[in-house]
Amino acid sequence: MTPVVFRTAGKVPVSNAVVAIITVDGLGYLMQLRDNKPDIYYPACWSCFGGAVDVGETPEATLRRELKEEINFVAGEMRYFTTFTFDCDFAKQGNICRSYYVVSMSCHQVEGLILREGAGMDVLSPGRVLMESQIMPFDSFALWMFIHRNDIVKWGG
16 A cells, blocks of 8 residues: 655645535445645545635535535535544644535436546545545545444444
């Protein structure tokens, strides 16, 4: 396995983000292969679709905007799943949040998507998601939690 390389060429802003765990007909998760650009976080890695929250924008509005911009998809129902909060006080940035929503899509809808951002997209099976080393770490953990959500509920109860 090739290790994930974090590299950037210059200042990369840290901001709140909202992303989608896109389930596709029970087959897996629609993922974006990020561009191989040195000025972005985790270039050439798989990630969930989504992006930064604009000032005054709700998380749901952010996700709808990002899905339209990135894959020309108009999202219907979105179900909140979880939020990770990162303490960035070391950089005088305060707390930064990355929120995850579940969006369902059919195979037919996937076929009609137009990729407008990133190097590619694919539906990754749950097994591949759990074994793939080239997934953004926080997205990998969110997907692990989603895949194992029923077990997590049992463990907690």
